[in-house]
Amino acid sequence: MALHCSIMASARQIRPRMLNVDLIAVVVAALLPWSTSGVSIGMVVWLAALAATLELRPFLRSLQRPISALPIALVALAVAGTLWSDASWGARLYALSPATKLLVLPFLFYHFERSTRGMWVFVGFLVSCALLTVMSWLVAIDPSLSLKAPGEAGGHGIFVKNYIAQSQEFVLCTVVLAFPIFTLLRDGKIRQALLLTAVAASFILNMAFVIVSRTALVTLPIMLVVFAMAHLRWRTNVLLFIAAVVLGALAWTLSPQLQATTDKFSREYRIYKEFNEPTSIGLRLEFWEKSLRFFAEAPVIGHGTGSTRRLFEAAATGPAALAQGAVIGNPHNQTLNVAVQWGAVGVVILYAMWFSHFSMFRRAGLAAWIGLMVVLQNVFSSLFNSHLFDFHEGWMYVLGVGVAGGMVLRARSEAAESSRA
Template sequence: MLSVMASARHDPFARMLNVDLMAVLVAALLPWSTSGVGIGMLVWLAALAATLELRPFLNSLRRPINVLPIALVALAAIGTLWSDTSWGSRLYAVSPATKLLFLPFLLYHFERSTRGLWVFIAFLASCTLMTVASWIVAIEPSLSMKGLGDPATYGIFTKNYIDQSQEFVLCTVVLALPIIISLRDGKIRQALLLMAVAVNFIVNMAFVVVSRTALVTLPVMLVVFAMAHLRWKANVLLSVAAIALGALAWTASPHLQATTERFTRDYRLYKELNEPTSIGLRLEFWEKSLRFFAEAPIIGHGTGSTRGLFEAAATGPAGSAQGQVIGNPHNQTLNVAVQWGMVGVVILYTMWFAHFSLFRGEGLAAWIGLMVVLQNIFSSLFNSHLFDFHEGWMYVLGVGVAGGMVLRAGARRTDSSGMAAR
């Protein structure tokens, strides 16, 4: 790798390879590190600059898949002008959206590159290694980088259980397609290997740690897979098998039972005792956010205004659900609506739709991109995952790399059709 980097100054092939290898490194770091991803993407962008052809890149910016994320970041920047919070808070609130500016560069590069699949293999391998670390720290908690004494760190080597569950769910569902293709092609060993990797993710979530968001999004993603790639008889068998295996896992796993039972327990504690449980706080945040949105429905209250609004609306004791103050309402739509009103919501949903539409075709790249977008949309019902660091970068890398691969495949088909017509 060092020799390739050294020769990149004079070799266009080596320069392209450097950009690809940096993307592979960032994908491998994503489950483990935040600072590594941030630094890695800046280095990736610097490496890309040596290969960028200005006119084709500027032409690519006209596509809606590029215009819309840029528009959302621009709205966040412009929204600082009518916010009434401090300028420090305004600028800080812009930063979660800026990662979307990497999307046009990723789409442009991987439309030219033939190594996009390397990035996803690196992410899968890294997540698989993370399951090993999760099993180890579940057995020996002192080896966790998160410290001891907090039940929320059980089975977590680094990051948190929400981020880890998002990774494992995405890998599990994405693997379903290559497993089916391998079985249809008679590649039994390959199919068994991929099934073993997928089962490893599922078992870890069932018996070590899983987020409630993952419990909601996983079935939705599996239903989409069944509708897109299986016949109705297979869907019936899969549904029966999924219900049976789910019931067996719930019966055998005290952890899974406790996770599902917390849904009703948290709601009851919130309604009866006003305790700030996870579900209770979300309901409180959503109710107040809807009121904030109704006060400024067109352009919102401005970038970074959310915390100040919650401070003004806080009632009751500091430890109660009504007294909680937060800068993130734990819902992507409301996060955007409070700050930038309907203008922001329209841009957000149009962007999601444009990216979803990009992946309606056939092939592994389209399937990966589709699942990345679908997961982000559904998990953003309970969190602001487009703006959160980890899930936001999963979206940017997934859509950028898979989208570039889909665009490249489409260009090849167009060229082939043109040659055939001649």
């Protein structure tokens, strides 16, 4: 509480300069669905602008909170891991880079605990994703509109980036919108609720009839179940479950794209087992099995930062065209990615960080709901990818948790002040 009072006192003195910091954050969030370099440059500009408003003593005190200390600890472990790695220094530094974005979290917590404009950031991201659905439909109709080079990996209906990143954005927007839609319906604001429902439906229709990742197909139902359990009565949940099954079956029947995506699960597994071909599912099984062996060889502190590719090269058997011969620097699982490089120590810090952020959002309110969904999406999607360290999904986590976390910390402290008044 004393920390929050100190932070708020400094905020009142520098409020005019804080607006610039907020607006830059909105721009970064709006750029995230479209540009990698734009986000990188934008975050550097944001940190520079924040420096002009930062009060050193309150900020340093805020670093003692687990929500800030644990991301720092994970990055510190990655830095220390360069010392016992056998990889080249280029590989060590390359593997260290994806983790460093977590260092921005404490700055986001600190700033948006002072600011009242955190919701602007999320509105900017939502509007940007809504515009991306329009471009996705246009590209699906006319592929020449895509900014992807011909034959470049991305997917049907992809204007920029790739179908996995796009699906992650659309899933998050869809589930987050469930909260305000429910709130507006409960308050009798039907027109506003229908408007947000139409926006959410645009994301769902795009995923059903244009393109969707298999990770999104798994995480979307889980996140919707969490919403239903948290906010709806059991009778409503039963009716919604029946409706979801019917609509899901109808969408699958009408959408060749959705059928092809779901059919890939069994077809790719069968091809991998029978012909040893490097299908997506087959490669993941190979990566996970070998990563578990690597972890068993160095279970406490791992093999060191950047060691993953060298380990896969040593374990490859047969030609690279076969699944057993595939070499990669990322095992497509966040836990295994950490375990191979930094052992059980890294896994404990990773899960402690996820849990501390999850616990922060176990309260009422839209900001808490946004933060909770960001954490859950990252945790579940990281079963199939290393999304915390991937550029796009990693920044979704950092911005989502950082901004929502600051808003929740501010609301919590204001509520405590009101109860004592």
